[in-house]
Amino acid sequence: MEPVxxxxxxxxxxxxxxxxxDARRAQLLTRRAWLLAALRPPATAAAxxxxxxxxxxxxxxxxxxxxxPWGYVPGKQASAPxxxxxxxxxxxxxLLTVAAVAFTLVSWGSMxxxxxxxxxxxxxxxxxxxxxxxxxxxxTATAEAVTALALVLTLLDVYAVHAVAAPETDGLGFxxxxxxxxxxxxxxxxxxxxxxxxxxxxxxxxxxxPLLFWAWAAGAPAxxxxxxxxxTAVMDGVIALRxxxxxxxxxxxxxxxxxxxxxxxxxxxxxxxxxxxxxxSAPGALLLAAAAAALAGVWHAPxxxxxxxxxxxxxxxxxxxxxxxxxxxxxxxxxxxxxxxGLALTAVVRTRLPRDSARGVLAASAAVVAGAxxxxxxxxAAVLLGPVTLLxxxxxxxxxxxxxxxxxxxxxxxxxxxxxVLALTAALLGSAYxxxxxxxRIAAPLTAREPGTAGTPGTTxxxxxxxxxxxxxxxxxxxxxxxxxxxxxxxxxxxxxxxxAGAGAxxxxxxxxxxxxxxxxxxxxxxxxxxxxLVAGLLALAVRGAGxxxxxxxxxxxxxxxxxxxxxxxxxxxxxxxxxSYAVSxxxxxxxxxxxxxxxxxxxxxxxxxxxxxxxxxxxxxxxxSLELAPYESAPLLLLxxxxxxxxxxxxxxxxxxxxxxxxxxxxxxxAVGLAVSDAPFLALTLALCGVLAxxxxxxxxxxxxxxxxxxxxxVLAAWVRLAASGxxxxxxxxxxxxxPAxxxxxxxxxEDPEASSWTAYGPGLAATLLPSLAVAWTDPDxxxxxxxxxxxxxxxxxxxxxxxxxxxxxxxxVLALDALHELAPYVVQVAGALPRWLPPALAGLLLLVVGATxxxxxxxxxRLKDALGRMR
Numbered sequence: 007m008e009p010v011x012x013x014x015x016x017x018x019x020x021x022x023x024x025x026x027x028d029a030r031r032a033q034l035l036t037r038r039a040w041l042l043a044a045l046r047p048p049a050t051a052a053a054x055x056x057x058x059x060x061x062x063x064x065x066x067x068x069x070x071x072x073x074x075p076w077g078y079v080p081g082k083q084a085s086a087p088x089x090x091x092x093x094x095x096x097x098x099x100x101l102l103t104v105a106a107v108a109f110t111l112v113s114w115g116s117m118x119x120x121x122x123x124x125x126x127x128x129x130x131x132x133x134x135x136x137x138x139x140x141x142x143x144x145x146t147a148t149a150e151a152v153t154a155l156a157l158v159l160t161l162l163d164v165y166a167v168h169a170v171a172a173p174e175t176d177g178l179g180f181x182x183x184x185x186x187x188x189x190x191x192x193x194x195x196x197x198x199x200x201x202x203x204x205x206x207x208x209x210x211x212x213x214x215x216p217l218l219f220w221a222w223a224a225g226a227p228a229x230x231x232x233x234x235x236x237x238t239a240v241m242d243g244v245i246a247l248r249x250x251x252x253x254x255x256x257x258x259x260x261x262x263x264x265x266x267x268x269x270x271x272x273x274x275x276x277x278x279x280x281x282x283x284x285x286x287s288a289p290g291a292l293l294l295a296a297a298a299a300a301l302a303g304v305w306h307a308p309x310x311x312x313x314x315x316x317x318x319x320x321x322x323x324x325x326x327x328x329x330x331x332x333x334x335x336x337x338x339x340x341x342x343x344x345x346x347x348g349l350a351l352t353a354v355v356r357t358r359l360p361r362d363s364a365r366g367v368l369a370a371s372a373a374v375v376a377g378a379x380x381x382x383x384x385x386x387a388a389v390l391l392g393p394v395t396l397l398x399x400x401x402x403x404x405x406x407x408x409x410x411x412x413x414x415x416x417x418x419x420x421x422x423x424x425x426x427v428l429a430l431t432a433a434l435l436g437s438a439y440x441x442x443x444x445x446x447r448i449a450a451p452l453t454a455r456e457p458g459t460a461g462t463p464g465t466t467x468x469x470x471x472x473x474x475x476x477x478x479x480x481x482x483x484x485x486x487x488x489x490x491x492x493x494x495x496x497x498x499x500x501x502x503x504x505x506x507a508g509a510g511a512x513x514x515x516x517x518x519x520x521x522x523x524x525x526x527x528x529x530x531x532x533x534x535x536x537x538x539x540l541v542a543g544l545l546a547l548a549v550r551g552a553g554x555x556x557x558x559x560x561x562x563x564x565x566x567x568x569x570x571x572x573x574x575x576x577x578x579x580x581x582x583x584x585x586x587s588y589a590v591s592x593x594x595x596x597x598x599x600x601x602x603x604x605x606x607x608x609x610x611x612x613x614x615x616x617x618x619x620x621x622x623x624x625x626x627x628x629x630x631x632s633l634e635l636a637p638y639e640s641a642p643l644l645l646l647x648x649x650x651x652x653x654x655x656x657x658x659x660x661x662x663x664x665x666x667x668x669x670x671x672x673x674x675x676x677x678a679v680g681l682a683v684s685d686a687p688f689l690a691l692t693l694a695l696c697g698v699l700a701x702x703x704x705x706x707x708x709x710x711x712x713x714x715x716x717x718x719x720x721x722v723l724a725a726w727v728r729l730a731a732s733g734x735x736x737x738x739x740x741x742x743x744x745x746x747p748a749x750x751x752x753x754x755x756x757x758e759d760p761e762a763s764s765w766t767a768y769g770p771g772l773a774a775t776l777l778p779s780l781a782v783a784w785t786d787p788d789x790x791x792x793x794x795x796x797x798x799x800x801x802x803x804x805x806x807x808x809x810x811x812x813x814x815x816x817x818x819x820x821v822l823a824l825d826a827l828h829e830l831a832p833y834v835v836q837v838a839g840a841l842p843r844w845l846p847p848a849l850a851g852l853l854l855l856v857v858g859a860t861x862x863x864x865x866x867x868x869x870r871l872k873d874a875l876g877r878m879r
Contacts, residue, residue: 130159178223182216189213207257232272239266277329286333293326304363316366338420348374382424386517388414393578404583408533428518436511442504505560512564537576544569545601595621612666619670622647641682641692648675686731693724737778745775764813796825812878
């Protein structure tokens with residue numbers, strides 16, 4: 007690899023390159039000024055024999071006009087065809103065609119044999135001669151319309167000849183001969199009248215059918231039909247490469263693609279349905295011939311077609327060669343034969359095939375490998391996701407074999423090849439990752455740009471004259487348009503490709519080992535142990551490779567992702583037996599904890615730490631089930647792991663992994679609260695314990711603000727739940743003794759520190775009474791409590807507005823609004839029931855229209871309200 011130059015050297019190179027750019031720009035401006043002067047002579051036309059466009063100068067005409075074709079001479083170009091003329095000619099030709107068809111089908115029987123022959127000969131001959139006369143007079147569009155009529159007349163002549171002169175002749179055979187004759191006739195006609203654009207494409211279309219109709223007429227087997235299609239497609243390919251005119255080439259290309267694809271489908275169908283290797287040999291020969299034809303065509307094809315042709319040739323060769331041994335293999339195993347043939351295509355890097363064609367062949371190899379891997383996906387998915395079926399019946403007992411624990415109905419005998427395919431592909435990707443420099447050196451002819459490449463990658467062109475010195479400054483073989491050459495730009499892509507190869511090897515190797523256990527139907531205990539060891543190996547690979555270079559960064563990331571997915575899968579698999587659940591959960595917690603200790607700082611360490619906490623939480627959940635505790639009774643037990651995360655957070659302090667570890671304990675606390683919901687006393691206890699944990703985290707300065715507020719809220723919520731569980735109907739007797747001192751303390755703090763927030767000074771005290779009273783008022787059938795609560799909330803709201811205190815205004819207003827809603831709700835329901843059903847939607851629509859019409863004003867009002875609240879303390 008070429009080393010990156012120092013900044014000073016690179017700056018000097020850039021300065022030299024910019025100086026050369028300025029010099030070249032000055033040359034081009036001088037040349038442009040001379041050309042402009044040459045294009046403004048006093049004469050009315052340019053000198054005879056001189057064509058400005060030959061020098062690349064803009065043509066004579068208005069500034070900005072589109073460039074004219076090469077050899078353009080002003081005043082001699084043909085006028086653009088008028089749309090009205092095209093419409094008239096099209097309608098006229100269509101009407102004549104309809105008349106000819108009607109005459110042939112309807113009036114043919116009323117004339118004698120002599121009259122029929124005379125009419126057909128005269129009309130057809132006249133239609134064929136007329137375009138030549140029209141072309142001499144410059145009426146090209148009219149000649150094209152008459153040519154189209156002549157084409158239809160020749161087709162009608164063929165129909166008439168068969169209907170009268172040879173009615174007993176086989177229709178398919180006659181059609182084959184007629185198409186061949188007409189193709190030859192229209193080819194000669196098109197070559198004779200070279201200005202017409204229709205005859206030669208029509209001849210190409212007619213040439214598509216003779217061999218196919220002949221094969222059908224002869225009752226040939228499908229293989230012969232395939233050969234007929236292939237020969238016609240080869241003929242189309244020759245015409246597409248050597249034919250005259252764009253229309254001829256496009257027609258031949260479309261016909262060749264359609265017939266060639268049909269031939270490939272015939273050969274592939276016969277190859278895959280063959281009864282043995284001998285029966286697959288004949289279709290294989292057809293497919294090999296198609297591949298050879300595709301490769302022969304790509305030597306002279308444009309870049310895009312060469313790429314597609316190489317891919318088609320590669321896929322066809324795989325189907326031809328792989329189909330012979332595949333016919334002798336049992337169900338499920340033919341994929342392996344095709345895979346080996348697809349891998350053999352990589353030898354194209356040692357051949358002298360054109361670059362784009364070789365890339366197409368390599369793309370075909372990749373497509374075959376990808377197809378084989380797709381066939382192995384269902385088995386890997388069944389092994390990973392199959393243990394989910396054990397969730398409804400936890401600890402029901404160890405199954406007999408691995409497959410019994412998966413609950414899958416896959417055809418295991420047909421899936422036996424999946425581990426082999428995965429292992430073989432993983433081995434090849436691993437070898438590529440290991441010997442990547444040698445692989446790059448071998449594939450260099452296919453990846454390196456051609457000398458003089460310019461523009462975007464994949465385009466070709468020569469460097470402008472006068473720029474060669476800048477190219478030499480960057481070394482031989484470097485593109486002229488960027489410093490550092492192609493090697494400098496290939497470094498990131500090579501690193502990505504190598505990392506992708508290593509990541510693919512890890513993922514596919516992991517899938518091969520997983521699926522092998524299911525195919526072999528190993529015992530349940532062996533499957534659980536093997537998957538646990540596999541997780542350990544992946545974690546070791548992730549820890550070992552973390553923090554290395556860019557070329558290897560994808561390997562540890564893939565290993566870590568696979569380890570997490572494998573841990574979830576084996577954890578679900580262990581749910582069949584109690585002992586397996588404890589063993590697997592403990593082992594996984596220890597493995598991820600050890601990986602977190604050994605891994606360096608970064609995302610891998612945080613992921614391993616979070617996974618260790620998660621498996622520890624699962625372990626405590628299993629303990630509650632083993633003790634036969636009720637769900638709400640096991641809730642405090644689940645708080646052991648969150649308590650450990652708080653202690654670990656205090657121990658780790660400023661370590662980057664401290665926050666992920668503490669947050670990983672939150673799901674365990676949430677699960678504990680969810681389990682305790684069914685029993686109010688245990689819910690109050692669980693909330694209080696969660697508050698203790700939050701208060702413990704709030705001891706640390708960096709957690710004080712968030713954890714302190716959370717602890718206060720949890721303690722208040724625990725008190726409310728405890729009061730509700732005790733059947734207290736007057737919570738004010740317990741909350742007011744807390745509210746009054748809290749408000750006094752808040753008032754004193756505001757006196758000492760006027761800048762203190764009202765939420766800190768008065769928020770906790772007001773919430774301690776207003777919120778529990780609101781909760782009770784919503785279920786109180788009497789009117790006294792809601793009235794007193796509304797009055798209190800109104801007073802608090804007015805005080806907040808008077809003294810500009812945000813906490814009082816927001817809390818008081820919210821409680822007042824909810825209390826009023828509770829009191830007015832029955833009346834609103836009665837009014838809504840008495841109104842017509844169409845009225846509420848109409849009112850809602852009217853409201854939306856008003857809001858939409860005054861949207862900007864409402865937005866400004868909302869912003870002013872937000873600013874007013876923001877200015878309050």
